[in-house]
Amino acid sequence: xxxxxxxxxxxxxxxxxxxxxxxxxxxxxxxxxxxxxxxxxxxxxxxxxxxxxxxxxxxxxxxxxxxxxxxxxxxxxxxxxxxxxxxxxxxxxxxxxxxxxxxxxxxxxxxxxxxxxxxxxxxxxxxxxxxxxxxxxxxxxxxxxxxxxxxxxxxxxxxxxxxxxxxxxxxxxxxxxxxxxxxxxxxxxxxxxxxxxxxxxxxxxxxxxxxxxxxxxxxxxxxxxxxxxxxxxxxxxxxxxxxxxxxxxxxxxxxxxxxxxxxxxxxxxxxxxxxxxxxxxxxxxxxxxxxxxxxxxxxxxxxxxxxxxxxxxxxxxxxxxxxxxxxxxxxxxxxxxxxxxxxxxxxxxxxxxxxxxxxxxx
Numbered sequence: 001x002x003x004x005x006x007x008x009x010x011x012x013x014x015x016x017x018x019x020x021x022x023x024x025x026x027x028x029x030x031x032x033x034x035x036x037x038x039x040x041x042x043x044x045x046x047x048x049x050x051x052x053x054x055x056x057x058x059x060x061x062x063x064x065x066x067x068x069x070x071x072x073x074x075x076x077x078x079x080x081x082x083x084x085x086x087x088x089x090x091x092x093x094x095x096x097x098x099x100x101x102x103x104x105x106x107x108x109x110x111x112x113x114x115x116x117x118x119x120x121x122x123x124x125x126x127x128x129x130x131x132x133x134x135x136x137x138x139x140x141x142x143x144x145x146x147x148x149x150x151x152x153x154x155x156x157x158x159x160x161x162x163x164x165x166x167x168x169x170x171x172x173x174x175x176x177x178x179x180x181x182x183x184x185x186x187x188x189x190x191x192x193x194x195x196x197x198x199x200x201x202x203x204x205x206x207x208x209x210x211x212x213x214x215x216x217x218x219x220x221x222x223x224x225x226x227x228x229x230x231x232x233x234x235x236x237x238x239x240x241x242x243x244x245x246x247x248x249x250x251x252x253x254x255x256x257x258x259x260x261x262x263x264x265x266x267x268x269x270x271x272x273x274x275x276x277x278x279x280x281x282x283x284x285x286x287x288x289x290x291x292x293x294x295x296x297x298x299x300x301x302x303x304x305x306x307x308x309x310x311x312x313x314x315x316x317x318x319x320x321x322x323x324x325x326x327x328x329x330x331x332x333x334x335x336x337x338x339x340x341x342x343x344x345x346x347x348x349x350x351x352x353x354x355x356x357x358x359x360x361x362x
Contacts (some may be wrong), residue, residue, distance in 0.1 A: 004070045004296040005028030011065060011091070012044065012104075013083070014075030015051070017336040018272050019044030021073060021280070025288035028278050031296070036065045039314070043337045045076070046065045050232045056083045068092040073249055077103050077270050078150060094198075094248040094295040095270050102245060103268045106148045106179045116244055118237055119264050122182040135180040136160065145169060148177045174350060184264050188254035190224045191275045192238035195303075196247045203290065203300040205283065208236045210254075210275050211362060216344060220275045220311040221360040222282060226257065234263055241268065250291040252276065278309035278351045281332050285317055307353040310360045319347035 004010070010026050012019045017038025023033040024047055032338035035044045035051040051255030054061035054077060065087075066072065072093045074084075083164045084097045102112050112240055124135035126145065136143065141164070147156040160180075189212070194204040209224040210217055223231070236258070238253040245251070245268075255267040276287035285293070285301025293300055294321055314321070321342050325331045335348040354360055 002297060003149070004031075006069075007295065008032070009034060009049075009069040010292065010296070011036060011069035011072040012075055013050075013056070013072060013079050014040030015039050015044040016075060017043050017338075018075035018163045019293045020047055020336060021277075021288045021334075022073070022272060022291060023048045025286060026292045029289060029292055031292065034065060034069050036062070040338075046337045056080050059086060062087055063090065071295050073291065081123075095251075096246075096248070099245050099249075099270045100248060103270050104149055104277050106146055106267070107177075109268055110179070110181075112245070113241065113268075116240055118240070119262065120266070121184050121264060124180045126178040126180050128175075132166060132170055132180065134180075137164070139180055139182045142183050144181045144183065145173065146177050146181065147173065148179050172282055184256045184266075185259055186264070188224065188226070188257040189254070189257055189266070190226070190234060190257060191252050191273060192234050193250060193252045193273050193276045193279075194235070194238040194242050195250045195287075195300055196242045197294045197300055198248050198297060200243070201300055202239050202242055203285075203303045204235045204238055205276060205287065205303045206305055207231055207255075208275050208278070210353060214344070216315060216346070217274045217313055218315075219313070219362045220309075221362065222305065222309040222311070223280050223360075225359060227261075229264070230257070230261060237263060237265065241265075247271075249294050250287065260359055272311065274346070274349075275311075277334070277349050278311040279303075279305070280334070281351050281353055282307045282309040306356075308356055308358060308360045309351055309353050310362065311349055311351045313346055314348040314350065316341050316343045316345055316347065322348075325350055 008031045011034045015035050026033050030050040035048045052065050081097045081100050084093050087093050102108050110123050111119050115267040126132045140162050145158050189210045190207045192207050196202045206223040207222040211219045252269040256264040272287045279286040283305045332351040
């Protein structure tokens, strides 16, 4: 793999806040960033050297974009795989189409994880009313019916209980290929973010605890308050997934800790992750600098944390608290440059650092 030195040009597919923070990190490391996405004056474009506003299916725009950069990476996993393959014929795309094919489809993703001998929730493919009935007989209720593709922050899913009207449930899914998942009786949700370069070197950040509100990440506590052996096991699982999926880039592995301290993998996100924003202030190398290192063929940075941290998302009108937040000098405030504060929209985050001997609390 050819090293892309500072002064090189990095293309990013996607124009939201993850792309924004990737672009900032890349610029600090001496790179020029070209954003490709559908939104005018996007969060990522605001801080980038160059941007192209176009559809991911616009091959003329994609070709022109690819010819200006040395490597392409992405800020979210639902980029069409045809787009990635088209670009990869012109310029390296990291991670590649194989990773996206697995992580874009919940059935493929869970099957891939299980085939590695790693536990997930019990699941069944559902593509008809008959298959839904059969899946419920197998898995029982309560369970969660999710679309196989797309959907995030609680979208595209419905909880099924013993009293649910299955005709209404399936009608609401509009015959979309789906997956039924059994509920996991968990005591904690954690994630591990791991980077891997083309030489096969990996570097994982410590597991963190994630707490959600209305299906959206609310608070991340770093590190997760779990035993050392469980920390090691979580990192081993993330490393195994990164290697077997042949990752070049970064992947977040979301996991449940069950009541009896078993790890159950929930889902994968092959990109920087909301639960890693605290690494900007809390680690020797942030997740955003780390993905730039990984896709440019640089040595990976040290992921060790020099401080514990609490990261809180600013959702919707929470962003109006920016003034009060800045009155506390220990708050590290990040705003994403979004004009409209809609309900459920991530507008920014704030991170507070703590000494290593002080447990983070919400």
